[in-house]
Amino acid sequence: MSLSSVWIALRAIHFLAILLLTGSAFYTALLAPRRYRPVLAKRLARMLIICVVISFISAVLMLATQTGLMSGDWRNVSDVEIWRAVLGTRFGQVWRWEIGWAALSVMALLLHGSLRQNALLFSGVLQLIALAGVGHAAMREGWPGVLQQANHSLHLISAAFWAGGLLPLLVLMREARQSEFRIDAIRCMMRFSRYGHLAVALALLTGIINSLLIAGTPLNWQITLWSELLVAKVVLVMLMILLAVINRYLLVPRFHRAADVAPRLFIRLTLLELLLAIGVIGLVSVFATLAPA
Template sequence: MVPQDLQRQIWAQLAPHRRIAVACVGVSAIVLLPIRSAMIGNGWPDALNPDMLLAIAFDTTVGTAWCCQIVATILLLFTGFVPGSMNVAATAIVSALLLASLSFTGHAVMNDGWRGVLHQANDVVHLLAGGAWVGALLPVFLILPRLEDSSTRDQARAALSHFSMAGHLAIAGVILSGVTNMLFILDGLPTDWTFEYQRLLTVKIGLVAAMILAAITNRYILVPRIVRHRGSRALAIGTMAEIVLAIAVIGFVAWSAMLEPAA
């Protein structure tokens, strides 16, 4: 979605952020299995119990998810050695696999049979659409200053136009798959606030609605101003607002992932 010259600049600028992110993924993947072992077993003494670790890794759905995440993390480390422009595609593909592996655990595996398969498939769509939306925000934020430079202005405008078109699809995917996930889990709206999960889900829905409002404001109010050589600063603020809201949404998802959704 970004012209080649500008793509190389942004990719190089993202390099330190990418290394930090991959390191965080690697560390979290390594420590996740001992934490799961302590939760399922008899507390922290089982966190490093070899028999418990092996049983969870190879005999449970959370273990299957963990094995997939470890493989994807190793592949993600190796993408750093892929040469040239193929590095971008390799990183995107492996990151998508890593996101999709999250559908093997949590509420996505609460159903059996075809309902379970459809639930997991829908969860993959939700994860990938959300990843595309949130993942594009930082590159967009880094592209915006290029609008002030006459040598990169046209490329930056073209990139923003492409991101805008893809963003519509990603947001639509998040909304449709999110509603479908809610119906799979709750068979309705989160109206029973005696359950912490439903309270958190309500807050998450409000945050996503705020993200959508920010995205609409950015696209239909601020982007047209850029065409008239105004508004790039306001668009940068709007994009940062989306990033902050996205971090909050991910936090609420992580918090609620293992909670009992309903009776």
């Protein structure tokens, strides 16, 4: 496997881990009713730990891979001088923060209670903001560059709330079947749905702005692999929105009916929405390495 392929794979793994980490932490730190947060945090604990560990390891491996890519030879990964040179580049300077915030997530695991959940959310959001400092979003200097990166940061955070919150949503569906936690689980899902509308709208708006800032209007695009993959991403996102609309406005109102298949369909469509989100991450990891249209 080439270093370029390794980079793409690591980028996808890293972003997926941060997405799930941040999306889950939104629930345990903010969305869940206060009395229910410790219970939900316990349910999501294993997934949160896995995401924290993967985000840190993948961040370090991405730096090592970038060292090989920039030097043109994977054998230079063991050369300390090459590492220093890479750390002195724009990517290296930003990636120091990415690894630092990932390390903060690891240290947050030593905390307990609400302090732990708040620290995980804080470190997850900071990792997303650092990600906006590399790649196409970092193509401008000065205030235009700051605004572009701020827009991309908002895009990543809103996407993390939406897509990263889908797996915890499935956990809450199971929790809602237990009489002890039913009310709190339902209230938590309702809050996710309410603020999810805003997250989806922000993800779409900031995504459109990103595309315009990077490559201009679609009328000026050339037919390239970058533009084709971007269109494929848009199609997958539109399918995700369609599934979300079906779940929220067609299936959820039927939950109160006895012996209705709506809850099972809801779970299946949410799983499909999550799979589409993983597909989007894969596409982004590829076209982020390509020249814009």
